[in-house]
Amino acid sequence: MSLLEMREIVKEFPGVKALDGVSFTLGAGEFHSLVGENGAGKSTLMKVLSGVYPHGSYEGDILIDNTVRSFRGIRDSEAAGVSIIFQELSLVKELTVGENIFLGKEPSRFGVINWTELYHKASHLLRDLNLDIDPRVIVGNLGIGQQQLVEIAKALSKDARILVLDEPTAALTESEVETLFTILEKLKSRGVGMIYISHKLDEVFRMSDRISVLRDGRTVGTHSAAELTKDKVIAAMVGREVGDIFPKPEHEFGETALDVRGLNVYSIDRPDKALVENVSFAVRKGEVLGIAGLMGAGRSELLMAIFGAWKGKFSREISVDGSIAAISSPADAIAHGIGFVTEDRKRFGLILEQTILDNMTLAGLKSISGRYVCNRTRESIAAAGPMKSLRIKANSPLTIAGTLSGGNQQKVVLGKWLLTHPKILFLDEPTRGIDVGAKQEIYAEINRLAKEGMAIVLVSSELPEVLGLSDRVMVLHEGRVTGEFTRSEATPEKVMAAATGSY
Amino acid sequence: MDETIKSRINTASLRAYVMIAVMGLIWAYFHWATDSIFLTPRNLSNLMTQMSVTGILAVGMLMVIVSGNIDLSVGSVLGFAGGMAAWALAAGYSLPIAIMLAIAVCVVIGLVHGVLTSYLNIPAFIVTLGGLLAWRGAVKWLLSGNTIPISDESFKAIGQSYVGANVGWLLAAVAIGFVLVMAVQRARSVKTYGLGEANYGGALLGSILPVGAIIAFIWVMNSYEGKGVPIPVLIFVVVALFGAFMTTSTTFGRYLYAIGGNADAARLSGIDNRRNVLKVYMILGALTGLAALIFAGRVGSATPDAGTLKELDAIAACVIGGASLVGGRGTIFGACLGALIMASLDNGMSLLNVRDFMQDIIKGSILVAAVGLDMAGRKQG
Numbered sequence: 001m002s003l004l005e006m007r008e009i010v011k012e013f014p015g016v017k018a019l020d021g022v023s024f025t026l027g028a029g030e031f032h033s034l035v036g037e038n039g040a041g042k043s044t045l046m047k048v049l050s051g052v053y054p055h056g057s058y059e060g061d062i063l064i065d066n067t068v069r070s071f072r073g074i075r076d077s078e079a080a081g082v083s084i085i086f087q088e089l090s091l092v093k094e095l096t097v098g099e100n101i102f103l104g105k106e107p108s109r110f111g112v113i114n115w116t117e118l119y120h121k122a123s124h125l126l127r128d129l130n131l132d133i134d135p136r137v138i139v140g141n142l143g144i145g146q147q148q149l150v151e152i153a154k155a156l157s158k159d160a161r162i163l164v165l166d167e168p169t170a171a172l173t174e175s176e177v178e179t180l181f182t183i184l185e186k187l188k189s190r191g192v193g194m195i196y197i198s199h200k201l202d203e204v205f206r207m208s209d210r211i212s213v214l215r216d217g218r219t220v221g222t223h224s225a226a227e228l229t230k231d232k233v234i235a236a237m238v239g240r241e242v243g244d245i246f247p248k249p250e251h252e253f254g255e256t257a258l259d260v261r262g263l264n265v266y267s268i269d270r271p272d273k274a275l276v277e278n279v280s281f282a283v284r285k286g287e288v289l290g291i292a293g294l295m296g297a298g299r300s301e302l303l304m305a306i307f308g309a310w311k312g313k314f315s316r317e318i319s320v321d322g323s324i325a326a327i328s329s330p331a332d333a334i335a336h337g338i339g340f341v342t343e344d345r346k347r348f349g350l351i352l353e354q355t356i357l358d359n360m361t362l363a364g365l366k367s368i369s370g371r372y373v374c375n376r377t378r379e380s381i382a383a384a385g386p387m388k389s390l391r392i393k394a395n396s397p398l399t400i401a402g403t404l405s406g407g408n409q410q411k412v413v414l415g416k417w418l419l420t421h422p423k424i425l426f427l428d429e430p431t432r433g434i435d436v437g438a439k440q441e442i443y444a445e446i447n448r449l450a451k452e453g454m455a456i457v458l459v460s461s462e463l464p465e466v467l468g469l470s471d472r473v474m475v476l477h478e479g480r481v482t483g484e485f486t487r488s489e490a491t492p493e494k495v496m497a498a499a500t501g502s503y
Numbered sequence: 504m505d506e507t508i509k510s511r512i513n514t515a516s517l518r519a520y521v522m523i524a525v526m527g528l529i530w531a532y533f534h535w536a537t538d539s540i541f542l543t544p545r546n547l548s549n550l551m552t553q554m555s556v557t558g559i560l561a562v563g564m565l566m567v568i569v570s571g572n573i574d575l576s577v578g579s580v581l582g583f584a585g586g587m588a589a590w591a592l593a594a595g596y597s598l599p600i601a602i603m604l605a606i607a608v609c610v611v612i613g614l615v616h617g618v619l620t621s622y623l624n625i626p627a628f629i630v631t632l633g634g635l636l637a638w639r640g641a642v643k644w645l646l647s648g649n650t651i652p653i654s655d656e657s658f659k660a661i662g663q664s665y666v667g668a669n670v671g672w673l674l675a676a677v678a679i680g681f682v683l684v685m686a687v688q689r690a691r692s693v694k695t696y697g698l699g700e701a702n703y704g705g706a707l708l709g710s711i712l713p714v715g716a717i718i719a720f721i722w723v724m725n726s727y728e729g730k731g732v733p734i735p736v737l738i739f740v741v742v743a744l745f746g747a748f749m750t751t752s753t754t755f756g757r758y759l760y761a762i763g764g765n766a767d768a769a770r771l772s773g774i775d776n777r778r779n780v781l782k783v784y785m786i787l788g789a790l791t792g793l794a795a796l797i798f799a800g801r802v803g804s805a806t807p808d809a810g811t812l813k814e815l816d817a818i819a820a821c822v823i824g825g826a827s828l829v830g831g832r833g834t835i836f837g838a839c840l841g842a843l844i845m846a847s848l849d850n851g852m853s854l855l856n857v858r859d860f861m862q863d864i865i866k867g868s869i870l871v872a873a874v875g876l877d878m879a880g881r882k883q884g
Contacts, residue, residue: 309771
């Protein structure tokens with residue numbers, strides 16, 4: 001008899017089928033890992049389970065104890081014993097450990113909290129997990145690792161029988177990971193069913209009874225861990241043909257355009273934690289360097305630091321066109337001919353309430369429009385070029401950027417950087433969340449720019465995209481380079497193996 | 504493309520038209536309720552003079568608000584600068600020195616606020632709330648709690664005199680000439696950049712409204728016993744034109760909207776957010792100094808409580824004029840119109856002998872209602 005059963009779950013977003021008939025089961029005391037590439041549908045599946053996407057917004061059934069459940073929200077799923085620990089902690093940093101554990105269900109009488117009981121229960125709970133944490137300590141004063149463990153204590157205080165852990169070790173040190181696994185062993189022996197989501201295959205194989213692989217919103221397979229090897233899992237994760245959707249025109253590379261030596265990037269919150277360690281690479285004119293890696297591998301941080309935009313500590317030596325370049329701000333980087341199509345266009349790329357024209361001319365404003373005084377006519381003429389060549393579909397350049405489709409918004413960000421006439425272009429997730437047609441157009445543009453001699457650094461979570469567009473692929477895993485492949489060497493299996501740290 | 508530009512101008516201007524209509528209604532009501540006193544040249548001249556201090560502050564405040572910041576200290580800084588000028592005169596320094604001192608002090612105060620806000624990351628609200636208290640304390644200290652009368656007639660003239668009817672017409676001629684030259688140039692640039700034929704007829708047609716407004720304004724001001732445009736109003740108009748130019752036609756102005764609209768995107772586009780925020784506080788400082796001189800000149804003295812609550816008038820003017828306190832949105836025109844609406848309410852209610860507590864209640868309610876209606880309209884749009 002299974003504790004949890006999810007049957008044929010289908011979840012659609014406008015234009016995308018995020019889950020296409022996924023089934024999943026979990027027994028009491030079972031440790032079931034869920035693996036897959038970024039965007040394979042793992043998080044969506046867990047959001048369906050937890051009621052974040054309420055009953056009715058998806059198709060299929062969720063059964064707990066063989067009874068069909070229809071959760072309207074997180075409260076319902078928690079009442080049924082489901083508890084999720086998300087990647088981003090959901091603790092209130094200003095409150096104490098005890099307050100956090102009992103947040104929303106404080107032991108009270110007529111609305112007056114019984115603090116003695118609260119802290120008594122909290123310390124009991126923590127001791128039960130062998131955690132040496134004072135429940136009266138403010139959560140913000142704890143390290144990230146201990147916070148993570150408090151989060152688990154909080155989940156257990158709700159009598160969770162199904163515990164979902166989404167990348168729980170991303171921010172933990174090795175000894176903290178050990179503590180976590182000791183606790184998980186204990187929970188397992190008590191009959192708590194656990195769904196473990198991780199990119200780190202070592203951890204996945206450590207405790208799993210079964211492993212399920214998701215790809216493109218479908219279950220590729222569910223097998224007992226004993227039957228599987230890392231290689232088999234990797235093959236299942238990538239398992240698709242990188243066909244001719246990426247016609248790669250042959251052309252010659254020029255001289256080295258960008259050379260980065262000894263790049264180190266440190267976490268903003270924890271200046272002692274390195275997110276990128278001692279990375280060096282070079283890109284030549286006309287070359288597309290792909291940077292592959294899973295979430296949290298340090299890819300965006302790497303680009304941000306080279307561009308002078310990382311808010312934390314970093315160190316590196318950069319040469320542009322063979323001479324040392326001092327880059328300490330985005331303005332410096334732009335002056336050296338570097339453009340940066342940032343990830344998350346709504347957060348980093350666009351000013352949503354402004355027009356296409358205003359957005360496109362922003363980065364190159366002084367050279368396009370005038371050093372101090374703007375010339376709108378010159379701006380219109382300059383923007384008309386990319387509007388046309390990138391085929392931005394809008395009534396006019398004066399359409400508000402926020403009203404455009406994702407694909408067109410992405411093209412506006414690309415257009416903004418083309419108007420700075422870069423020699424080196426960074427692209428961070430340039431096709432995330434946009435439709436297939438717009439993707440193809442952006443691919444064609446990348447190939448065209450490379451052919452014209454631009455040096456391009458491409459970061460993407462979509463493996464076929466990286467492999468199809470890049471002349472060379474560099475793979476990051478936990479901030480270190482774990483593999484580098486030429487276009488002919490790079491296979492999905494090799495890259496994924498390097499990305500999961502098992503190459 | 505032509506059609507969509509027009510439709511955009513219409514949506515953007517719709518707000519302005521609504522505000523002008525609302526102001527028309529307020530004026531019509533006061534004119535009727537005061538037995539035709541409100542819309543006389545005498546009262547309009549007073550009204551414009553009354554609004555000029557708030558209007559100048561609102562222009563600077565708007566730029567700060569657009570960048571996503573706020574300044575609560577302008578009222579206190581205004582008092583302090585006025586005190587500095589009066590103190591300098593009393594100490595025997597010449598008038599130009601006193602004027603320079605008042606403005607320089609305000610620019611330095613703006614610099615300090617800007618550094619604390621943008622380089623030390625202390626929230627603008629807190630920095631300027633501290634400034635609100637500290638600079639008020641400073642002026643009380645400087646004046647030892649006393650009022651210093653200003654005897655220098657030239658200083659008083661900044662707040663009290665008029666440019667004279669003939670000078671008024673001369674200014675009108677210059678302004679009209681400028682409007683026409685700009686219109687023709689804009690029409691010509693269309694041809695220069697190969698976007699089509701220059702439409703000079705249309706350009707002249709479009710100039711009718713501003714030209715008419717200039718003539719009407721000078722005529723009304725001159726009708727008040729032939730005095731002409733009050734100096735404070737003239738300064739305000741120049742400041743408003745400066746502000747409109749800065750916000751719409753300079754890279755600095757565009758950067759302010761970008762920083763307020765999405766600070767991360769602006770930073771990643773190579774904009775130095777910190778330096779631009781610093782600059783905008785210094786500009787507000789300079790304008791506060793200017794306003795302080797007008798205020799002291801008009802009152803004829805420097806008092807320890809000069810400018811109290813002026814910051815709220817300036818912020819209210821911006822908000823009524825459509826600025827968003829989150830940043831990224833607002834126009835100089837809107838802020839000036841907002842200042843005019845606030846001044847009209849003050850003036851009209853005083854003429855009607857509305858008790859002062861009632862005036863505050865009504866002004867407060869109108870501020871909240873204006874923003875409420877604006878939000879409702881935005882949601883629908």
